[in-house]
Amino acid sequence: MTFSGPAVCIGVDIDTDQVIAGRYLRTKDTSVWAEHVFEDLDPTLAPRLNGAVLVAGNNMGCGSSREQAPVAIREAGAVAVVAPSFARIFFRNAINVGLPVIECEGLTCHEGSTVTISLEEGWVEADGVRHPVRPLSGRMQEILAAGGLVPYWRNK
Amino acid sequence: MSTLSERILGGPAGTYVDHEVDRAFAHDGTGVLAMEAFRKMGVAKPARPETVSIIYDHISPANTSHTATLQKELREFSAAAGFALTDVGGGICHQLMSEGRVLPGEVVVGADSHSCTTGAFGAFSTGVGATDMAAIWAEGSTWFRVPETINIELTGRLPECCEAKDIVLTVTGNIGMDGGTYRALEYTGDGAAALTIAGRLTLCNMAVECGAKTGLFYADKTTQDYLARYGHQVERQEPEDATYCRELSVDLSNMEPVLSVPHRVDTVAPVADYAGTPLDQVFVGTCTNGRYEDLERFAQIVRGKEVTCRTIVVPASRAIMQKAAESGVLAAIIAAGCMVGPPGCGPCLGMHMGVLGEGETALSTANRNFKNRMGVGAEYYLGSVATAAASALKGEITSPEGIL
Numbered sequence: 001m002t003f004s005g006p007a008v009c010i011g012v013d014i015d016t017d018q019v020i021a022g023r024y025l026r027t028k029d030t031s032v033w034a035e036h037v038f039e040d041l042d043p044t045l046a047p048r049l050n051g052a053v054l055v056a057g058n059n060m061g062c063g064s065s066r067e068q069a070p071v072a073i074r075e076a077g078a079v080a081v082v083a084p085s086f087a088r089i090f091f092r093n094a095i096n097v098g099l100p101v102i103e104c105e106g107l108t109c110h111e112g113s114t115v116t117i118s119l120e121e122g123w124v125e126a127d128g129v130r131h132p133v134r135p136l137s138g139r140m141q142e143i144l145a146a147g148g149l150v151p152y153w154r155n156k
Numbered sequence: 157m158s159t160l161s162e163r164i165l166g167g168p169a170g171t172y173v174d175h176e177v178d179r180a181f182a183h184d185g186t187g188v189l190a191m192e193a194f195r196k197m198g199v200a201k202p203a204r205p206e207t208v209s210i211i212y213d214h215i216s217p218a219n220t221s222h223t224a225t226l227q228k229e230l231r232e233f234s235a236a237a238g239f240a241l242t243d244v245g246g247g248i249c250h251q252l253m254s255e256g257r258v259l260p261g262e263v264v265v266g267a268d269s270h271s272c273t274t275g276a277f278g279a280f281s282t283g284v285g286a287t288d289m290a291a292i293w294a295e296g297s298t299w300f301r302v303p304e305t306i307n308i309e310l311t312g313r314l315p316e317c318c319e320a321k322d323i324v325l326t327v328t329g330n331i332g333m334d335g336g337t338y339r340a341l342e343y344t345g346d347g348a349a350a351l352t353i354a355g356r357l358t359l360c361n362m363a364v365e366c367g368a369k370t371g372l373f374y375a376d377k378t379t380q381d382y383l384a385r386y387g388h389q390v391e392r393q394e395p396e397d398a399t400y401c402r403e404l405s406v407d408l409s410n411m412e413p414v415l416s417v418p419h420r421v422d423t424v425a426p427v428a429d430y431a432g433t434p435l436d437q438v439f440v441g442t443c444t445n446g447r448y449e450d451l452e453r454f455a456q457i458v459r460g461k462e463v464t465c466r467t468i469v470v471p472a473s474r475a476i477m478q479k480a481a482e483s484g485v486l487a488a489i490i491a492a493g494c495m496v497g498p499p500g501c502g503p504c505l506g507m508h509m510g511v512l513g514e515g516e517t518a519l520s521t522a523n524r525n526f527k528n529r530m531g532v533g534a535e536y537y538l539g540s541v542a543t544a545a546a547s548a549l550k551g552e553i554t555s556p557e558g559i560l
């Protein structure tokens with residue numbers, strides 16, 4: 001799988017309350033989460049996520065186990081999230097809901113510049129420079145390819 | 157030689173293992189999403205329903221008819237699936253799991269990030285999201301990456317004005333919010349052995365605040381005595397000469413009351429540095445500090461006095477509330493002018509019953525102070541029960557030094 005899109009940059013230690021605030025969790029309607037994603041961090045962010053690669057700092061998605069966080073990012077149209085490290089529950093959740101998450105060190109984020117990711121070959125390219133990524137396990141790649149854990153299960 | 161996590165999961169750090177889940181649980185929030193995912197997976201029946209608990213704590217009792225309808229749906233689903241449901245008023249999922257439902261050596265998975273709490277019993281307990289939980293219901297097992305372990309050796313005796321909460325805030329400040337990512341924390345040493353189960357639960361509860369997968373204590377005499385009260389006879393666990401990825405030593409006798417300052421859990425400072433900060437609300441409760449020992453300590457400080465700011469106290473479970481009612485602890489808290497809420501998460505996650513207003517400042521005994529979590533535009537500090545009690549009496553941040 002190869003993904004590409006303009007970079008949207010966010011900082012380090014972005015917790016899931018900042019991804020989607022608790023006050024929007026009282027629903028099953030995913031469009032509500034897409035609309036309010038990152039609202040408390042930067043209210044202008046949500047519309048820019050469509051087709052974008054979200055590039056975060058260390059410890060992306062720390063905090064609560066809410067799966068609505070990666071769902072909100074996916075529903076807002078982001079094609080992938082790249083960060084040097086992720087909080088582990090967020091990481092598992094993202095794979096399970098079919099949002100590609102890529103651990104990659106040393107990437108400097110420039111807002112709007114094109115970021116390309118190859119999962120099979122294991123690299124992220126930005127501003128003409130290729131960075132290696134930490135490979136996903138075979139099972140994680142299969143879950144992502146199926147579009148998440150639910151379709152993966154249904155196909156089983 | 158293995159760490160406790162390696163022993164329980166049955167593989168060396170860094171490897172992936174598939175493991176049966178001995179206990180699985182979800183709450184009213186994540187349970188609804190897991191139910192949705194489970195239905196969409198098209199699985200007819202859960203693999204081992206007798207291992208699954210559903211506990212209503214997050215919005216408990218329901219705040220709107222919408223929430224109530226979701227809870228009704230989950231209640232019906234849970235009954236049909238054969239899960240054990242604890243309805244509103246029973247208490248916080250992590251507290252209920254620690255009231256005799258988790259044993260040493262077990263693999264425990266909860267659909268909540270603080271599921272690491274019951275590592276205090278020498279179990280491998282960790283949190284997952286809702287879809288993972290649905291897959292666990294379907295299969296009875298899941299995959300884990302066996303974590304590397306940070307050993308935290310606690311030595312010496314904790315001063316009277318300090319609590320387990322001060323230890324864990326100090327450790328979190330030291331390790332940082334991502335210092336434990338993908339790792340487990342093991343607490344060892346004479347200082348760890350001296351801690352009560354309540355204190356151990358507080359320490360393990362906050363393991364996730366530095367990104368850790370879980371926090372663990374080796375089961376010892378204290379664990380055996382505690383679990384015997386629930387009718388369980390369990391074996392002790394002895395630490396081996398294991399390989400740790402990092403070792404930390406914390407001298408408890410040097411500890412002082414500390415706060416986690418808004419809006420990062422790892423910004424930790426002595427309470428004294430913030431003394432005099434006016435408070436609009438004090439909240440005592442949560443899966444970190446809503447246990448009987450906490451209420452008793454709070455009552456010890458406020459008994460016969462009166463709080464001077466809005467103070468909300470929420471016991472972590474019905475059993476705790478009942479014990480506090482019988483012992484007079486609750487009466488002392490009520491007489492001091494506090495509001496007592498029903499067992500559950502209360503205002504912890506900013507959903508209802510004590511949400512903060514814009515520009516308000518609070519002190520809470522909870523585990524996270526993320527921006528806007530307890531109310532949009534509010535600030536809140538995290539501290540110990542004694543710090544909360546001393547501060548509630550004065551209506552401003554106050555160190556408990558000298559009042560105990």
Ligand code: SF4
Pocket residue numbers: 213214248249250268270442443444500501504505522523
């Ligand atoms: S008390 Fe707070 S931290 Fe604990 S489970 Fe409830 S909402 Fe989460």
